[in-house]
Amino acid sequence: MTESTLGTAVRTVLRRAIDTYRDNPEAAGWLHQHLTRFDEPLRLAIAGKVKAGKSTLLNALVGEDLAPTDAGECTRVVTWYVDGHAPGVALYPRGGGAPRALRIERAGGSLRIDLAGTPADDVDRLVVTWPSASLRTTALIDTPGIGSLSIGTSARTHQFLTPEDSPTAADAVLYLMRHLHSTDVGFLEAFHDQGVARAAPVNTIAVLSRADEVGVGRPDALLSARRIASRYRSDNQLRGLCQTVVAVAGLLAHTARTLRQEEYVALTRLAALPGDELDMLLLSADRFVAADGTVELSPEVRGALYDRLGMFGLRLSTTLIRQGVGGSAALATELVRRSGLDELRRVLATQFTERRDLLKARSALIALDLVLRRDPRPAAAPLIAEVERILDGAHEFAELRLISELRGRVVRLPRELVDEAERLLGAEGDVAARRLGVDIGSDPAELRAAALDALGQWRRRADSPLSNRAVAGAARVVVRSCEGILATLPR
Numbered sequence: 001m002t003e004s005t006l007g008t009a010v011r012t013v014l015r016r017a018i019d020t021y022r023d024n025p026e027a028a029g030w031l032h033q034h035l036t037r038f039d040e041p042l043r044l045a046i047a048g049k050v051k052a053g054k055s056t057l058l059n060a061l062v063g064e065d066l067a068p069t070d071a072g073e074c075t076r077v078v079t080w081y082v083d084g085h086a087p088g089v090a091l092y093p094r095g096g097g098a099p100r101a102l103r104i105e106r107a108g109g110s111l112r113i114d115l116a117g118t119p120a121d122d123v124d125r126l127v128v129t130w131p132s133a134s135l136r137t138t139a140l141i142d143t144p145g146i147g148s149l150s151i152g153t154s155a156r157t158h159q160f161l162t163p164e165d166s167p168t169a170a171d172a173v174l175y176l177m178r179h180l181h182s183t184d185v186g187f188l189e190a191f192h193d194q195g196v197a198r199a200a201p202v203n204t205i206a207v208l209s210r211a212d213e214v215g216v217g218r219p220d221a222l223l224s225a226r227r228i229a230s231r232y233r234s235d236n237q238l239r240g241l242c243q244t245v246v247a248v249a250g251l252l253a254h255t256a257r258t259l260r261q262e263e264y265v266a267l268t269r270l271a272a273l274p275g276d277e278l279d280m281l282l283l284s285a286d287r288f289v290a291a292d293g294t295v296e297l298s299p300e301v302r303g304a305l306y307d308r309l310g311m312f313g314l315r316l317s318t319t320l321i322r323q324g325v326g327g328s329a330a331l332a333t334e335l336v337r338r339s340g341l342d343e344l345r346r347v348l349a350t351q352f353t354e355r356r357d358l359l360k361a362r363s364a365l366i367a368l369d370l371v372l373r374r375d376p377r378p379a380a381a382p383l384i385a386e387v388e389r390i391l392d393g394a395h396e397f398a399e400l401r402l403i404s405e406l407r408g409r410v411v412r413l414p415r416e417l418v419d420e421a422e423r424l425l426g427a428e429g430d431v432a433a434r435r436l437g438v439d440i441g442s443d444p445a446e447l448r449a450a451a452l453d454a455l456g457q458w459r460r461r462a463d464s465p466l467s468n469r470a471v472a473g474a475a476r477v478v479v480r481s482c483e484g485i486l487a488t489l490p491r
């Protein structure tokens with residue numbers, strides 16, 4: 001089944017279910033929402049413990065100051081950011097009821113949302129509409145910190161992402177952590193353990209956040225962070241809970257994407273100081289902000305620069321300028337590249353955007369399964385059979401199950417074959433070149449040759465009398481993936 005036929009199958013079964021449940025307005029309405037949701041942008045939630053850097057990373061992804069990062073009331077409610085013609089914000093009250101429009105204003109760059117006296121506990125969610133190309137394919141959802149001292153704040157995130165009585169409204173989650181903590185594992189397990197289509201952690205990417213703070217801002221902080229992320233990627237427990245782990249310095253990325261000319265000028269002044277003077281100044285945040293005499297930048301300007309870049313960002317920016325990176329655009333590009341944001345965006349594109357239909361199908365089947373279990377009736381029997389047929393028959397789900405079994409070592413293959421199998425199954429991205437592990441720019445003849453080669457090898461493994469049943473079964477799934485890749489390539 002190709003992605004679009006999977007989409008068609010899911011839409012069809014949803015329509016039939018709406019008809020079957022037409023006498024149950026709540027169920028029919030809920031299924032209808034899922035039918036509409038299928039055609040909407042992917043919903044990506046950003047979650048993690050308090051102050052993991054969620055709102056900052058959201059802003060970095062959009063490239064604008066949108067999500068508030070201070071301690072205001074707004075950081076305590078689930079807030080959606082969606083693309084739209086005119087800026088606006090709507091408050092959806094808890095327990096249903098019509099949304100209310102709120103005032104929205106910009107204060108010193110970032111967005112201010114005034115809850116107009118409504119306590120955070122009475123808010124189900126805020127929906128901020130903002131014209132932005134980056135929100136067009138994916139809606140971003142900022143969630144309050146897990147493990148907050150305020151029980152209400154944490155609870156709102158749990159209710160949203162791991163509700164007890166319904167599937168989550170998010171299609172995928174970006175989970176931020178500064179180090180791996182038992183709270184993080186607990187959350188990922190709960191998020192992962194939902195409903196029929198739970199086969200593999202296809203909808204979760206973990207981020208080692210605030211990467212610049214690893215090793216207290218040493219010059220090689222980002223390298224160390226990348227090494228830790230790579231260790232997490234091969235950690236057996238985490239492999240079963242998320243697709244991959246990427247290290248990102250969100251603050252650096254966000255500031256770089258919104259770097260102002262006057263900030264660049266201030267940085268060049270710092271970079272022009274004699275080396276030992278600059279080193280002394282950048283020894284600590286207190287010294288940098290409070291020092292007098294040496295630089296012609298006021299303490300306010302220095303304080304603001306520190307807030308925007310952190311010690312690591314200040315050191316890196318001045319070093320780059322000294323090394324000859326000239327102009328604010330060039331500096332911004334280099335900072336973004338080093339921050340890990342480009343890598344994260346690539347992973348988001350291959351893991352989530354390219355798999356949109358699969359993630360949407362998964363959300364819809366979980367919702368449908370819930371209705372079928374809550375209100376069982378004879379007329380729904382064919383629907384149950386159809387859901388099973390889609391889950392068993394859609395090769396995408398077979399791929400997910402096998403990736404999960406390989407990671408959980410339910411099926412054992414030699415290490416080098418595991419990596420190749422996962423790649424061919426689409427674990428590193430859905431497009432042919434990524435599956436085949438060749439350059440993205442490869443021409444169709446090269447792709448074809450690589451696909452035929454992989455097909456031949458996995459066929460032999462599937463047919464070999466030396467392969468045990470589990471291995472032969474796994475190889476047959478990979479063979480189908482190879483055939484699927486070939487079918488998408490022009491002859």
Ligand SMILES: Nc1nc2c(ncn2[C@@H]2O[C@H](COP(=O)(O)OP(=O)(O)OP(=O)(O)O)[C@@H](O)[C@H]2O)c(=O)[nH]1
Nearest residue numbers: 050051052053054055056069145210249250251310
């Ligand atoms: N050094 C550094 N500081 C960061 C980074 N990301 C965020 N911060 C700072 O950490 C603080 C919290 O950042 P937020 O983005 O508000 O974190 P959050 O996870 O949204 O916080 P809550 O919503 O309150 O749970 C702010 O002072 C940020 O400037 C980062 O990558 N590096």
Ligand SMILES: [Mg+2]
Nearest residue numbers: 054055069075
């Ligand atoms: Mg926040």
